[in-house]
Amino acid sequence: MQVKDYQLEQNESYAIIDWLSTELLQSNAEELELAVRLLFKKEYSNIILNASNLTIIDGYGVAAIRKATKICTNELGLFVVVSKSDMIVERLDQAKIEDLTIMNTVQEGIDAIYLNDLENDFEDESDANTDEYGIDGSDLGEDY
Numbered sequence: 613m614q615v616k617d618y619q620l621e622q623n624e625s626y627a628i629i630d631w632l633s634t635e636l637l638q639s640n641a642e643e644l645e646l647a648v649r650l651l652f653k654k655e656y657s658n659i660i661l662n663a664s665n666l667t668i669i670d671g672y673g674v675a676a677i678r679k680a681t682k683i684c685t686n687e688l689g690l691f692v693v694v695s696k697s698d699m700i701v702e703r704l705d706q707a708k709i710e711d712l713t714i715m716n717t718v719q720e721g722i723d724a725i726y727l728n729d730l731e732n733d734f735e736d737e738s739d740a741n742t743d744e745y746g747i748d749g750s751d752l753g754e755d756y
Contacts, residue, residue: 617643620651626658626725627651628718634665636673644673648680657689658729660721666700674707685711690728692721 617633617640629647633640644661651659659680677693684691692713695701701714715721 616640618647620647622651622654622656625729626660626722627654627656628660628662630662631664631666634667636663636666636669636676638670638672641670641672641676644676645679648676648683652683652687657684657687658725659684659689660692660694660718660725662718662721663693663695663697663700666695666697669700669703674704674709677704677712678707678709681709681712688728688732690725692724694718694721 617631619630619632621628621630629644629651631644636644648659661677661680677691681691690713691711692715693700693704694715694717695704696716704712704714713721713724715724
């Protein structure tokens with residue numbers, strides 16, 4: 613699906629937004645928000661923004677990334693920004709976006725998503741093994 617400033621790639625457990633523009637500004641930040649909402653409606657909570665081409669980002673771009681991060685983490689997913697640009701990474705670090713993950717490559721982003729999914733699965737399993745008193749019954753002997 614080719615749109616003006618981005619291209620989408622959807623896999624079973626994550627989606628990638630390839631940001632084609634060199635800018636993420638007031639003029640096109642809404643496009644990123646629309647892409648994230650579209651993916652969210654398709655039940656994607658793991659999204660990678662490949663921002664490798666990005667050279668300029670303003671407050672609107674940062675706000676769009678903040679919203680996308682919140683949407684994904686509310687669903688126990690991960691929003692990953694891929695960028696090797698020191699300027700972009702520094703700008704996002706300064707924004708102090710809670711739970712934002714920044715990686716150098718798309719593959720590192722995919723690995724982070726799989727690791728996050730494994731951690732969530734592990735937490736679900738340990739919750740299932742704990743009784744109402746917080747006692748973990750999975751390691752108790754048969755005499756219990």
